[in-house]
Amino acid sequence: MVVGRKSTLSWAVQLSTVLxxxxxxxxxxxxxxxxxxxxxxxxxxxxWSALSESEQNVVIxxxxxxxxxxxxxxxxxxxxxxxxxxxxxxISVWGTSSRAIDAYVVGETADLGDGETLILQANxxxxxxxxxxxxxxxxxRVFATATSPPEFTLDNYDQVLFSGNATDSMAQAFFNTLTxxxxxxxxxxxxxxxxxxxxxxxxxxxxASLVAIVVGLLVVPLQLxxxxxxxxxxxxxxxxxxxxxxxxxxxxxLPLAIYxxxxxxxxxxxxxxxxxxxxxxxxxxxxxxxVLPLSFPALASFAIFQFLWVWNxxxxxRVFLIDATGDTTVMTQQIVELLGTRGGNWEILSTAAFVSxxxxxxxxxxxxxxxxxxxxxxxxx
Numbered sequence: 589m590v591v592g593r594k595s596t597l598s599w600a601v602q603l604s605t606v607l608x609x610x611x612x613x614x615x616x617x618x619x620x621x622x623x624x625x626x627x628x629x630x631x632x633x634x635x636w637s638a639l640s641e642s643e644q645n646v647v648i649x650x651x652x653x654x655x656x657x658x659x660x661x662x663x664x665x666x667x668x669x670x671x672x673x674x675x676x677x678x679i680s681v682w683g684t685s686s687r688a689i690d691a692y693v694v695g696e697t698a699d700l701g702d703g704e705t706l707i708l709q710a711n712x713x714x715x716x717x718x719x720x721x722x723x724x725x726x727x728x729r730v731f732a733t734a735t736s737p738p739e740f741t742l743d744n745y746d747q748v749l750f751s752g753n754a755t756d757s758m759a760q761a762f763f764n765t766l767t768x769x770x771x772x773x774x775x776x777x778x779x780x781x782x783x784x785x786x787x788x789x790x791x792x793x794x795x796a797s798l799v800a801i802v803v804g805l806l807v808v809p810l811q812l813x814x815x816x817x818x819x820x821x822x823x824x825x826x827x828x829x830x831x832x833x834x835x836x837x838x839x840x841x842l843p844l845a846i847y848x849x850x851x852x853x854x855x856x857x858x859x860x861x862x863x864x865x866x867x868x869x870x871x872x873x874x875x876x877x878x879v880l881p882l883s884f885p886a887l888a889s890f891a892i893f894q895f896l897w898v899w900n901x902x903x904x905x906r907v908f909l910i911d912a913t914g915d916t917t918v919m920t921q922q923i924v925e926l927l928g929t930r931g932g933n934w935e936i937l938s939t940a941a942f943v944s945x946x947x948x949x950x951x952x953x954x955x956x957x958x959x960x961x962x963x964x965x966x967x968x969x
Contacts, residue, residue: 772837780845888958
């Protein structure tokens, strides 16, 4: 490579980075936009056209004739607006049958037979008239193709977070997930930091074997350990609960945490550690006042990965936590249940999904500088 000129590989790296950002950003942006749209808007157009007018087919009945009809000579008339009140909707074509929803244009009089007529204007105003027998009973049904302006609402979040509905509400699941995730992130980080320091800087018999065992545990499939570990929990009386899922996540995360932190700590400058020992510092003082501050980027990096893993986990939670009462349901399980009960309500599903990823996004963006430092620390030490 000529000095001062960029390698052609750098362009490939940059393009790949842009592609990955787009692939990650578009679904997230789609969930965010859809979570603020109404069900009709979502059904009528995609989230990328949320800022423009959308065209949709609506089926609405006119007002109840037994309650709103007015006598005009020997005829009866019902007037009103399809949308309750004249709004920004703009009707282009309409009809009185699902087989011909574009049978009439706005302002045209529809002959419904035997003198019964219906007139519909572009803003939804209508006039339905006929005899006493015709203007009674069930209200006339109208099929219309309407163009409506962009509409955004907070009702979806109100439904998902504050409705109190056991089917839709994510509030309890949100706090359950926090209850699982925070301890399941802190415990393995603390335990792994002590273990990594001991394996990196303390001399004791069998240290090399312990390091080998930790490396070996990295390749143990998670699925193989689930049932034996659950039997152990049931045997010693832990059962299903928060303690069980905290211990499970700690056990599954410790090998990788110890491996990463030990490799980071063993690369710290030896002179600093030895000078501290010469000055009379104990191992605990060295760990607390020297190693721990220097290892903060690595600790933060692992904490981010552990937090994201536990927050998005479903498998471990279903095995060690969730029971028939549903009191400990986490957000991933709640979304699965919503898919069954609200499979067609995309506004609810997209809102629930965005609530689920909002906290991981906040954690990642607020701590991403520590993640980068932790990833690069080993290369520049």
